[in-house]
Amino acid sequence: MADARIIDGKAFAAGLRARVADGVAALKASHGVTPGLAVVLVGEDPASQVYVRSKERALVDLGMNSFDHHEPADMAESDLLALIDRLNADPAVHGILVQLPLPRHIDSQKVLGRIVPEKDADGFHIVNAGLLATGQPGAIVPCTPLGSLLLIRDTLGRDLKGKRALVLGRSNIVGKPMAQLLLQADCTVTMAHSRTADLPGECRRADILVAAVGRPEMVRGDWIKPGATVIDVGINRVPAAEPGKTRLVGDVAFDEAVKVAGAITPVPGGVGPMTIACLMLNTLAAACRAAGAPVPEEAAALGNAQGNAQLNAQGMAR
Ligand SMILES: NC(=O)C1=CN([C@@H]2O[C@H](COP(=O)(O)OP(=O)(O)OC[C@H]3O[C@@H](n4cnc5c(N)ncnc54)[C@H](OP(=O)(O)O)[C@@H]3O)[C@@H](O)[C@H]2O)C=CC1
Numbered sequence: 001m002a003d004a005r006i007i008d009g010k011a012f013a014a015g016l017r018a019r020v021a022d023g024v025a026a027l028k029a030s031h032g033v034t035p036g037l038a039v040v041l042v043g044e045d046p047a048s049q050v051y052v053r054s055k056e057r058a059l060v061d062l063g064m065n066s067f068d069h070h071e072p073a074d075m076a077e078s079d080l081l082a083l084i085d086r087l088n089a090d091p092a093v094h095g096i097l098v099q100l101p102l103p104r105h106i107d108s109q110k111v112l113g114r115i116v117p118e119k120d121a122d123g124f125h126i127v128n129a130g131l132l133a134t135g136q137p138g139a140i141v142p143c144t145p146l147g148s149l150l151l152i153r154d155t156l157g158r159d160l161k162g163k164r165a166l167v168l169g170r171s172n173i174v175g176k177p178m179a180q181l182l183l184q185a186d187c188t189v190t191m192a193h194s195r196t197a198d199l200p201g202e203c204r205r206a207d208i209l210v211a212a213v214g215r216p217e218m219v220r221g222d223w224i225k226p227g228a229t230v231i232d233v234g235i236n237r238v239p240a241a242e243p244g245k246t247r248l249v250g251d252v253a254f255d256e257a258v259k260v261a262g263a264i265t266p267v268p269g270g271v272g273p274m275t276i277a278c279l280m281l282n283t284l285a286a287a288c289r290a291a292g293a294p295v296p297e298e299a300a301a302l303g304n305a306q307g308n309a310q311l312n313a314q315g316m317a318r
Pocket residue numbers: 144168169170171172173174175192193194195199212213214215233234235236271272273275
């Protein structure tokens with residue numbers, strides 16, 4: 001069998017960012033509003049600093065405002081909550097992102113719960129999780145699952161009904177919302193995790209396999225159904241051949257999987273860039289809602305069972 005099609009997340013994300021930039025310009029022209037995202041980073045974790053910088057760069061590139069709050073690792077939880085309160089009240093701030101993980105002395109759930117749901121650009125607030133799970137309109141959908149779904153639809157088309165989907169990983173930020181989106185797209189969804197019996201066998205039944213475990217190259221080629229669509233969410237830094245250097249690998253053994261799958265995302269250049277682009281999309285959508293302007297279809301319809309895993313053909317998703 002021929003090798004899998006490599007799903008170019010980097011290129012798709014560039015196209016999505018361009019559509020978001022158009023939406024930003026339109027909102028400025030129609031309502032005089034510039035979308036703004038506040039990015040809160042607590043501590044000096046080098047990987048988090050890299051991610052935060054790429055988010056801030058993307059915001060400015062698309063004509064949005066970036067409000068950076070880089071705080072010391074020993075910041076008191078009460079001070080972080082007070083910062084969130086100020087950002088909640090600031091009309092120039094349409095979205096708030098608190099970079100995870102937070103230092104251990106801070107209760108992440110408490111902090112995420114303090115963000116007003118309308119400004120929860122990550123879609124991590126329980127109100128947004130609940131709106132998504134119950135298929136109601138207006139949910140802000142977490143960026144990584146949203147970006148993954150856009151890549152799946154770009155690969156397989158919009159009609160995913162009846163497909164068997166396996167989501168490996170059940171975190172609140174990736175696995176669970178991913179499963180909700182696939183369910184609303186009429187897939188038959190299985191969720192697998194560390195207590196799943198016969199993981200390779202479960203994976204082999206899947207037409208769509210989404211891996212979000214954080215275990216480098218755990219999913220082997222012979223776990224994959226021939227022709228399946230494989231979305232590798234994992235971002236794992238491992239030692240490179242050259243001493244002292246590191247490289248990024250996913251949760252899927254790419255070199256094996258590419259020989260079996262029908263289509264597969266690479267790491268890097270797959271889901272990662274989509275996460276950033278969807279964060280920009282969610283921020284634009286939040287600003288549109290705050291201004292009373294129409295929300296881009298790509299952000300509005302996906303969480304909504306009534307409609308709509310089907311997006312408007314004229315919408316932003318291609
Ligand atoms: N590309 C992107 O933009 C993003 C990438 N990521 C990456 O995605 C990966 C997952 O992230 P996240 O969801 O936050 O991770 P978590 O650590 O929160 O969750 C991992 C999940 O994988 C399951 N798991 C762990 N080990 C095994 C195993 N041996 N067999 C089966 N299941 C297992 C866990 O099961 P259990 O619940 O039973 O413990 C858990 O449900 C990471 O590599 C992360 O870096 C994350 C966010 C964004």
